[in-house]
Amino acid sequence: MTPQRIQYLIALVFFILGGWATLFPQHVIDTVLLPEYRVGGRILPFMMACFGAQALLAGLFAAFARFTATTFLVYGIALLPFFGFNYYFTFHDPVFTQMGLIDALGNIVMLMLCYIGWRKLKASEMTDKRK
Numbered sequence: 001m002t003p004q005r006i007q008y009l010i011a012l013v014f015f016i017l018g019g020w021a022t023l024f025p026q027h028v029i030d031t032v033l034l035p036e037y038r039v040g041g042r043i044l045p046f047m048m049a050c051f052g053a054q055a056l057l058a059g060l061f062a063a064f065a066r067f068t069a070t071t072f073l074v075y076g077i078a079l080l081p082f083f084g085f086n087y088y089f090t091f092h093d094p095v096f097t098q099m100g101l102i103d104a105l106g107n108i109v110m111l112m113l114c115y116i117g118w119r120k121l122k123a124s125e126m127t128d129k130r131k
Contacts, residue, residue, distance in 0.1 A: 003067055006117040010075075011063035013106045018055025025049040032100035069121035076114030082107050 021028045025048035029038050038044070065071070086104040089095040096103075 001116065001120075003072075003117050003121055006072075006113050006120070007062055007065070007067050010110050010113050011059040013110050014055045014059030014062060017103065017106050018052045018059060021052025022049050022056060023052070025052065028052075032096050032102065034094060034097055037095050067117060067121075069118050069125060072114045072117035072121065076111050076118065079107050079111050079114070 025045040028048050029044055062075075067075075083104060086096075086101060086107070090098070090100055090104075
């Protein structure tokens with residue numbers, strides 16, 4: 001798998017989850033938020049759609065930026081706080097349903113892809129240095 005293909009797979013996570021939140025914000029709300037947090041009138045679907053649009057934008061950057069080994073490494077490190085967020089708002093102070101962990105699953109997939117991309121590009125750098 002090429003680093004560019006890995007980037008596309010990272011972007012795909014953003015496109016799937018971000019597209020879901022942008023196009024079907026009420027479905028996301030009903031699926032991932034506990035009932036007591038599904039209130040808020042028109043502002044909640046609006047905010048969910050905005051959140052999805054931001055994810056779509058992040059997907060575009062992931063798809064079309066030029067990733068280096070350092071990019072994959074930093075991106076992977078930047079994902080780590082999201083696991084704390086998912087844990088806290090699912091188990092410690094629940095806001096999310098168990099289905100809300102789909103976000104954590106997406107983050108796990110992206111973290112694994114970052115590791116694979118970093119490892120591939122690091123190996124490539126080492127090969128280039130030997131030449």
